[in-house]
Amino acid sequence: MSLNKILSPYPHSRRRRRWLGMAAGTVVLGAWSARAVSREPLPVVATFSILGDMVKEIGGERVAVTTLVGSNADAHGFEPTPRDAKALRDARVLVLNGLDFEAWLPRLTQAAGFEGQRVLASEGVKVRYFSDAHEHDHDHDHEHDDGHGHAHAHGDVDPHAWQDLSNGMIYARNIAAGLTRADPRNASYYESRAAGYVARMKALDSEVRTALAAIPPENRRVISSHDAFGYFGAAYGIEFIPIMGVSSQAEPSARDVARVVERVRETQVGGVFIENMSSPALAQQIARESGAIMGGTLYSDALGPADEPASSYLGMFSWNAGRLVYVLKRSMQNQ
Numbered sequence: 001m002s003l004n005k006i007l008s009p010y011p012h013s014r015r016r017r018r019w020l021g022m023a024a025g026t027v028v029l030g031a032w033s034a035r036a037v038s039r040e041p042l043p044v045v046a047t048f049s050i051l052g053d054m055v056k057e058i059g060g061e062r063v064a065v066t067t068l069v070g071s072n073a074d075a076h077g078f079e080p081t082p083r084d085a086k087a088l089r090d091a092r093v094l095v096l097n098g099l100d101f102e103a104w105l106p107r108l109t110q111a112a113g114f115e116g117q118r119v120l121a122s123e124g125v126k127v128r129y130f131s132d133a134h135e136h137d138h139d140h141d142h143e144h145d146d147g148h149g150h151a152h153a154h155g156d157v158d159p160h161a162w163q164d165l166s167n168g169m170i171y172a173r174n175i176a177a178g179l180t181r182a183d184p185r186n187a188s189y190y191e192s193r194a195a196g197y198v199a200r201m202k203a204l205d206s207e208v209r210t211a212l213a214a215i216p217p218e219n220r221r222v223i224s225s226h227d228a229f230g231y232f233g234a235a236y237g238i239e240f241i242p243i244m245g246v247s248s249q250a251e252p253s254a255r256d257v258a259r260v261v262e263r264v265r266e267t268q269v270g271g272v273f274i275e276n277m278s279s280p281a282l283a284q285q286i287a288r289e290s291g292a293i294m295g296g297t298l299y300s301d302a303l304g305p306a307d308e309p310a311s312s313y314l315g316m317f318s319w320n321a322g323r324l325v326y327v328l329k330r331s332m333q334n335q
């Protein structure tokens with residue numbers, strides 16, 4: 001290990017090396033560089049937009065976040081570029097979801113030679129598994145691919161844990177602890193920002209529960225594109241029937257679609273939703289043919305761009321819950 005690496009908590013910062021060089025030989029080196037260090041933002045890479053937002057909320061101006069999979073983009077089928085490898089090489093902290101969400105990450109960290117602090121955001125959540133809770137009419141080998149590189153096998157871990165605000169709180173605490181491990185001088189800063197963030201999550205969680213309380217349990221059934229809302233459904237008592245859980249084909253046959261339409265009619269589905277990173281065509285067709293309400297967009301695996309309400313994790317959660325409550329209420333009035 002080089003001296004620079006030992007002296008500087010930011011071994012990749014050219015500026016820091018220069019400052020250390022300039023200050024070398026003076027008796028005030030320790031105190032002076034400590035003060036300067038706290039002003040240099042900690043370079044952090046987050047694997048996808050939801051984690052990127054969480055890191056910004058907790059790290060504030062003391063972190064410089066690079067997000068690999070951006071807004072409205074699908075992390076399941078992501079293909080990293082040399083630019084991503086460079087960002088990771090320059091980072092001191094990597095925040096990842098885990099739960100097999102970022103299948104492309106091991107190759108990338110290896111290519112980048114990343115040796116910094118890894119923060120597993122989902123550590124400690126109660127893991128859900130893709131189960132046969134939904135009825136499946138198909139009898140192949142339980143493998144879904146919805147056409148955007150998103151294959152779910154039953155019995156596999158469901159990675160979408162952020163779709164439950166209690167898990168969001170666990171993520172926030174893990175991220176604060178990880179930033180603190182990499183940058184202990186700012187520990188109290190990270191901890192107090194995380195505490196405020198968790199308090200906002202708690203407030204939103206009870207808001208969502210209050211809003212949903214107006215809807216009887218038997219009216220809480222909706223169609224979504226891919227199987228991303230298992231945690232949401234379990235936490236807030238909504239049954240999500242994923243289109244991809246009924247038909248396994250990227251482009252289902254007319255018969256598959258007819259089967260879904262029939263199921264929607266029979267089971268009093270409140271609305272059909274699309275997701276921000278998948279194609280709306282099939283959902284629109286099912287809504288049209290079944291007469292169910294087209295519920296609009298839910299954000300599952302990525303935030304919206306900066307000018308949309310769902311451009312933050314809390315904004316996304318509030319948007320999704322608001323859409324669901326609005327559509328389920330409207331569908332009850334139609335019955």
Ligand SMILES: [Zn+2]
Binds near residue numbers: 076228300301
């Ligand atoms: Zn997903």
